[in-house]
Amino acid sequence: MQQTRLSFYNEIAKNKRSSFLLIGIVLAILLALVYTIGFVMGGDYFFFILIFGTIIAIAYVVGGYYKSADLAIASVNAKPATDQEYRQYNNLVEGLCLASGLPKPKLYVMHNTQINAFASGRDPQHAVVCVTDGAIEKLSKQELEGVLAHELSHIANYDIRFMTLTAVLVGMIAIISQIFLRSLFWSSMTGRGNSRDKNNAILMIIGIALAILAPIVVALVQLAISRKREYVADSSAVKFMRTPTGLIGALKKIQYNTPMKVSGAVSPLFLAKPTKEKEWFQTHPPLAKRIARLERM
Amino acid sequence: MVATLIWVIITAVVVLALIFFIYYNRFVRLSHQIDNSLAQISVQLKKRSDLIPNLLSAVKGYMKHERAAIKEVTDARKALVSANGIEKQMKAGNKLQSALKSIFAIAEGYPDLKANTNFLQLQQELSAIEDKVAYARQYYNDGIMSYNVMTNVIPGMWFAKMYGFNKREYLKIAEAEKAVPKIEF
Numbered sequence: 001m002q003q004t005r006l007s008f009y010n011e012i013a014k015n016k017r018s019s020f021l022l023i024g025i026v027l028a029i030l031l032a033l034v035y036t037i038g039f040v041m042g043g044d045y046f047f048f049i050l051i052f053g054t055i056i057a058i059a060y061v062v063g064g065y066y067k068s069a070d071l072a073i074a075s076v077n078a079k080p081a082t083d084q085e086y087r088q089y090n091n092l093v094e095g096l097c098l099a100s101g102l103p104k105p106k107l108y109v110m111h112n113t114q115i116n117a118f119a120s121g122r123d124p125q126h127a128v129v130c131v132t133d134g135a136i137e138k139l140s141k142q143e144l145e146g147v148l149a150h151e152l153s154h155i156a157n158y159d160i161r162f163m164t165l166t167a168v169l170v171g172m173i174a175i176i177s178q179i180f181l182r183s184l185f186w187s188s189m190t191g192r193g194n195s196r197d198k199n200n201a202i203l204m205i206i207g208i209a210l211a212i213l214a215p216i217v218v219a220l221v222q223l224a225i226s227r228k229r230e231y232v233a234d235s236s237a238v239k240f241m242r243t244p245t246g247l248i249g250a251l252k253k254i255q256y257n258t259p260m261k262v263s264g265a266v267s268p269l270f271l272a273k274p275t276k277e278k279e280w281f282q283t284h285p286p287l288a289k290r291i292a293r294l295e296r297m
Numbered sequence: 298m299v300a301t302l303i304w305v306i307i308t309a310v311v312v313l314a315l316i317f318f319i320y321y322n323r324f325v326r327l328s329h330q331i332d333n334s335l336a337q338i339s340v341q342l343k344k345r346s347d348l349i350p351n352l353l354s355a356v357k358g359y360m361k362h363e364r365a366a367i368k369e370v371t372d373a374r375k376a377l378v379s380a381n382g383i384e385k386q387m388k389a390g391n392k393l394q395s396a397l398k399s400i401f402a403i404a405e406g407y408p409d410l411k412a413n414t415n416f417l418q419l420q421q422e423l424s425a426i427e428d429k430v431a432y433a434r435q436y437y438n439d440g441i442m443s444y445n446v447m448t449n450v451i452p453g454m455w456f457a458k459m460y461g462f463n464k465r466e467y468l469k470i471a472e473a474e475k476a477v478p479k480i481e482f
Contacts, residue, residue, distance in 0.1 A: 099432035
């Protein structure tokens with residue numbers, strides 16, 4: 001393993017750059033897809049598909065974007081963490097807000113014996129943070145602060161907005177591919193798609209291959225972006241607290257979590273996801289890797 | 298030909314004006330952030346001094362023979378309340394903090410007091426305020442760092458000179474506090 005110390009400033013910058021690189025890849029795939037399909041289908045018809053796909057994707061995501069915080073809170077059945085009942089939780093968040101210059105988010109507690117937490121909201125003014133009561137009971141003050149610093153970092157880095165943007169692009173690609181494949185199928189059934197020449201047949205095959213592969217590839221890229229953002233949030237948490245100790249302790253305790261039952265839609269939001277699948281198919285990097293990285297800071 | 302030239306000139310002027318605006322706004326935004334974080338420090342210090350009377354009344358019943366320690370806290374609080382200017386406030390705040398530390402150390406010897414929920418709450422609250430002061434100070438110094446970096450790099454340096462934004466000072470911990478405390482037995 002590389003033994004050089006990681007500076008959190010460099011880490012944040014590096015991870016941000018790779019997130020943008022990944023977004024660039026998604027855009028490039030979108031353009032390639034659009035271009036190839038445009039060739040196969042002929043301009044006018046395709047233009048219509050593109051607009052249609054874009055509208056559906058944006059409408060789908062905008063709703064989620066504005067309601068993200070409420071939806072997440074409602075779906076896990078969380079209750080507000082009052083200043084009297086959860087004094088330490090409130091105090092820690094207030095301190096971290098002073099360290100990060102963020103407004104204080106709305107705080108919630110959800111009933112679960114596992115240690116976990118999530119943040120949501122489209123911008124810092126509409127942000128919520130929710131922790132499980134397991135986290136409040138099992139974590140020390142410093143560990144809880146580390147967890148909260150990680151969640152506040154998601155808010156400070158506009159991760160919800162960033163991931164929403166990614167979701168729009170990925171959704172657009174999926175919808176465009178679907179429409180393309182279906183229209184091909186439909187036109188071959190009705191016999192309207194008479195092939196013009198051999199070149200066109202090759203393009204058609206490329207188009208179909210792209211339409212099938214593109215959604216899979218960009219979904220993987222989307223997951224890679226999500227994992228990058230987790231690393232950024234870990235680094236930013238260290239920036240706020242000036243020590244990785246608390247977060248490392250919390251992540252070590254989380255390693256002993258057994259899987260939680262939450263709906264699939266909100267699970268990527270959480271601090272840590274119980275892992276069974278391969279890293280490539282995960283929204284979060286493995287805990288061991290995150291801990292190793294934090295220990296080098 | 299002349300028309301193109303005019304367009305080129307117009308675009309250049311607009312871009313240049315934009316750059317000037319953007320830099321000006323950056324300096325102003327950072328200055329506001331720095332001023333605001335200073336205000337946050339005073340807010341926390343004020344909260345700390347507001348809690349002192351409650352703490353003292355909770356403690357008085359138990360610590361009848363610790364007049365010196367209590368007096369130290371009362372004096373430090375007075376100094377904090379009357380201090381003006383952030384440097385003086387910080388200094389007084391630090392003094393109060395160390396006076397409180399000795400109160401809490403003495404409290405260790407009073408089991409009844411340690412079991413008093415009111416006292417425990419105040420203790421927790423005061424330690425939370427201590428953390429908040431440290432965080433606010435950290436944010437202030439972060440702001441100063443970004444600001445000073447911007448006034449030192451090119452082209453920020455030129456704009457800083459032009460707009461008259463000067464380098465600003467970090468909040469220093471008072472000299473006395475940095476010295477290692479003497480331990481006497």
